[in-house]
Amino acid sequence: xxxxxxxxxxxxxxxxxxxxxxxxxxxxxxxxxxxxxxxxxxxxxxxxxxxxxxxxxxxxxxxxxxxxxxxxxxxxxxxxxxxxxxxxxxxxxxxxxxxxxxxxxxxxxxxxxxxxxxxxxxxxxxxxxxxxxxxxxxxxxxxxxxxxxxxxxxxxxxxxxxxxxxxxxxxxxxxxxxxxxxxxxxxxxxxxxxxxxxxxxxxxxxxxxxxxxxxxxxxxxxxxxxxxxxxxxxxxxxxxxxxxxxxxxxxxxxxxxxxxxxxxxxxxxxxxxxxxxxxxxxxxxxxxxxxxxxxxxxxxxxxxxxxxxxxxxxxxxxxxxxxxxxxxxxxxxxxxxxxxxxxxxxxx
Amino acid sequence: xxxxxxxxxxxxxxxxxxxxxxxxxxxxxxxxxxxxxxxxxxxxxxxxxxxxxxxxxxxxxxxxxxxxxxxxxxxxxxxxxxxxxxxxxxxxxxxxxxxxxxxxxxxxxxxxxxxxxxxxxxxxxxxxxxxxxxxxxxxxxxxxxxxxxxxxxxxxxxxxx
Numbered sequence: 001x002x003x004x005x006x007x008x009x010x011x012x013x014x015x016x017x018x019x020x021x022x023x024x025x026x027x028x029x030x031x032x033x034x035x036x037x038x039x040x041x042x043x044x045x046x047x048x049x050x051x052x053x054x055x056x057x058x059x060x061x062x063x064x065x066x067x068x069x070x071x072x073x074x075x076x077x078x079x080x081x082x083x084x085x086x087x088x089x090x091x092x093x094x095x096x097x098x099x100x101x102x103x104x105x106x107x108x109x110x111x112x113x114x115x116x117x118x119x120x121x122x123x124x125x126x127x128x129x130x131x132x133x134x135x136x137x138x139x140x141x142x143x144x145x146x147x148x149x150x151x152x153x154x155x156x157x158x159x160x161x162x163x164x165x166x167x168x169x170x171x172x173x174x175x176x177x178x179x180x181x182x183x184x185x186x187x188x189x190x191x192x193x194x195x196x197x198x199x200x201x202x203x204x205x206x207x208x209x210x211x212x213x214x215x216x217x218x219x220x221x222x223x224x225x226x227x228x229x230x231x232x233x234x235x236x237x238x239x240x241x242x243x244x245x246x247x248x249x250x251x252x253x254x255x256x257x258x259x260x261x262x263x264x265x266x267x268x269x270x271x272x273x274x275x276x277x278x279x280x281x282x283x284x285x286x287x288x289x290x291x292x293x294x295x296x297x298x299x300x301x302x303x304x305x306x307x308x309x310x311x312x313x314x315x316x317x318x319x320x321x322x323x324x325x326x327x328x329x330x331x332x333x334x335x336x337x338x339x340x341x342x343x344x345x346x347x348x
Numbered sequence: 349x350x351x352x353x354x355x356x357x358x359x360x361x362x363x364x365x366x367x368x369x370x371x372x373x374x375x376x377x378x379x380x381x382x383x384x385x386x387x388x389x390x391x392x393x394x395x396x397x398x399x400x401x402x403x404x405x406x407x408x409x410x411x412x413x414x415x416x417x418x419x420x421x422x423x424x425x426x427x428x429x430x431x432x433x434x435x436x437x438x439x440x441x442x443x444x445x446x447x448x449x450x451x452x453x454x455x456x457x458x459x460x461x462x463x464x465x466x467x468x469x470x471x472x473x474x475x476x477x478x479x480x481x482x483x484x485x486x487x488x489x490x491x492x493x494x495x496x497x498x499x500x501x502x503x504x505x506x507x508x509x
Contacts, residue, residue, distance in 0.1 A: 023487075047487060075491050078484075094488050120488050138488065167484070183482065214482065232482075267460065268483075285460065285483075317457055318483070338457070 009279070009291055009309050009348035011332065017054060017341040019065050022047030024335035026079045026321045032086035034327030041066075042323070042333055043089055044341050045077035051091055051101075053108065054341070063343060072099050072110045079123045079168075084130045092121040098135050100153065111151040116143055116158075120165075127171040127178075132156075134178050136166035142180050142190065144198060157198040161188055168217050173224045177201075177252055181215035187229055191252040201252050204229075204239065209257035211237065216269065222276045227255065230269035230282060235262040236292070238305065264290060264307050273332075275324040279346065280305070281332055283319030288312050289334055289344070315340065353401055355434045361410050363395075384421040385455065391417055393454045394428065397446050398502045400439045409433055411443060416466070424458040426451060431466040440470055444480040445489060446502045 023046060030041040040056040051069040056062070075094035082089050089101040089108070098114040098121050118139040125134050133145040133153065142159040164183035171178055178190040178198075187204040204210040213232035220227050225243040230236045238258040245253035267285035274280050280292040289311040295304040315336035325331040330346040391414040395407035406412040411430050418427040428447055432440045444463045451461050463480045465473045479485055489495050 076487060094491055122484070165485075183478075183485075213478070 009293070009346060011289065011291070011309065011311050011314075011344040011346060014061075014331070014343040014345050015063050017044075017063055017065070017343070018339065019052055019068075020044065020046040020048050020050070020339050020341075022076075022339060023317075023337040024320065024339060024341055025076065027323050027333045027335045027341060028080045028082055028089075029323055029325050029333070030082045030086045031084060031326050034325055034329055040325055040327070040329065040331070041086075042325075043080045043082065044333075044335055045080045045091060046339075047076045049073050049075060049077060049093075051077055051080055051089070053089075067108050069101060069108050069110075072113075073097070075120075078121065081124050081126055083126045084128060088130075090124045090126065090133055092124040092135055092137075094120040096121060096137075098124050098133075100133075100151065102151070112153050114143075114145060114153055114155075116155055117141065122166065123168040123170075125169045125171050125178075127176055128174050129176075132171070132176065134169040134171065134180075136169045136180055138165040140165060140182075142166055142169055142178070142188075144178070156196065159190055159198055159200070161200045161203075162186065167214065170218055170220070173220050173222075175224070175246060175252075177246075179218055179227070181218050181229060183214045185211050185213055185215060185231075185233075187211075187215055187218060189252070189255065202254055204255065204257075209237070209260070211235065214268075217271050219272050219274045219280075221274045221278070226258070226274075228272050228274055228280055230272040232268045234265045234267070234269065235260050236265075236269060236272055236280070236282060237261070259305060261292060261305060261307075264292075264310075270318065271321045271323075273323050275330070275332075275346075277330070279308075279324075281322040281324065283314075283322040283334055285318045287315050287317060287319060287336075289314040289319055289322060289332070291346075311344075315342065354437050354439060355401070358399075358402055358404065358409050358433045360404055360408050363405070363407055364414070366392075385419060386421070387414055387417045387419050390419050390426055390428070390451070393450055394447060397443075397450060398504070399433075400442045400446075400498060400502055406430070406443070406447075412447075424456075425460050425462075426455065427462040427464065429464045429466050431469045435469065435471050437470065440465060440476050441479060442495075442498055442502070444476065445486065445495070446499050448480065448486060449490070449499050450503055 027044045034040040045051045053067040055066045073093035077093045079092045091099045100112040101108045102111045117137040120138040136142045140162045144157040145153040146156045162182040166182045169180045181187045189202040191201045211231040211233050215231045218229045227239045237260050239255045241255045242253045269284045271283040282290045291309040293308045317337035321335040332344040334342050397406045416429040
């Protein structure tokens with residue numbers, strides 16, 4: 001991405017969405033919306049135990065809440081994720097269950113409840129094909145579930161290895177390689193061997209340039225050869241892999257530390273997301289949203305990444321989640337402890 | 349709750365005399381402008397919290413002192429450093445949770461709150477500090493009815509003798 005002097009990127013606030021009665025933990029965009037005339041849709045989940053589905057009006061471009069998914073989870077809904085086909089929404093709750101919702105006959109219906117974690121489930125993620133779902137939680141484990149016909153989900157693996165609760169799971173955008181980050185300060189990478197067995201193939205620790213406190217989130221660039229992680233240690237880190245080796249070598253190639261961006265954040269960084277055109281957004285406990293992008297010095301080593309924008313007081317309280325919309329519209333959604341979701345348009 | 353007390357014989361200190369807060373503003377200050385939140389105000393919110401295992405307040409046990417409170421009203425920041433009565437106090441997390449909950453309920457939502465154990469005063473200082481400042485863990489703890497009951501008991505307004 002080229003970044004030119006005099007063209008500072010700006011985030012324009014489009015709308016503030018109210019409706020949740022408690023902190024909003026997470027937002028997830030429906031990946032098949034926002035192009036071919038399909039209006040953008042995203043889901044949000046909250047400490048109020050509900051999930052809300054929001055849709056943009058094609059004419060007025062304003063956002064309204066279309067659905068409130070309630071009376072399934074009995075505690076905080078910590079995270080949500082749309083399946084790649086956009087037809088199913090998975091949710092993870094502190095009530096120790098995950099749920100899968102499907103849009104049936106004009107309504108979202110809970111079609112499956114996934115039980116197995118001992119206590120709080122903190123994150124849920126679909127793989128690229130939608131055949132596998134991963135969950136993680138306070139019980140230090142990561143579970144992989146296979147989606148079967150008839151809305152059945154079967155646990156195919158329980159992965160132990162983290163020493164503390166697991167904050168987030170994310171599948172690689174095009175390979176069946178799973179990433180998890182934890183309160184134990186590490187990121188673990190899990191891959192399948194030939195016999196349907198999943199193993200930890202790499203651990204990114206403080207000893208190999210990893211984080212020195214809780215790793216809250218991770219995200220990939222569009223090509224899938226770079227990853228960004230964010231932490232309570234007030235840094236974000238960029239990692240990269242050899243994607244060619246990854247595609248040819250059984251699905252896994254080692255990830256190496258590229259650079260650490262420190263000195264930009266003053267409080268915990270809860271969320272990080274990489275846009276398709278190269279902007280890394282962070283959401284943090286100092287109520288601000290920051291954007292990072294590569295400079296124009298032509299080096300492709302990631303070391304040229306710099307902060308290109310800081311939106312102070314983006315929210316009245318902590319920013320828990322930042323997510324770029326799919327498609328070309330360059331909209332960022334942010335969710336906060338103040339109970340609101342904001343939509344921002346990126347202009348530069 | 350616990351069959352054996354962690355610290356059976358805590359040292360009990362005298363309570364500080366309560367100062368009357370400056371109720372008459374200086375003449376040159378607009379009487380409608382709000383007074384900034386200061387150290388004493390934070391201390392007043394916390395001093396009467398009951399110790400989880402003794403009929404004494406955190407002030408009487410010197411778990412909390414006014415000096416251990418840092419406040420920066422203009423930047424909406426509060427940091428409370430508390431000193432458990434014994435090094436292995438398993439109640440440290442509960443005390444920290446009580447402090448956080450009391451401040452969350454008393455202060456405007458704009459405030460950022462850090463709760464820490466006094467350096468060197470606890471065997472698992474780092475672990476307790478990390479847990480008390482992980483908002484996801486705090487949120488989960490506050491959905492646990494047993495923990496909430498314990499916290500509410502320590503914060504009960506009836507305890508102000």
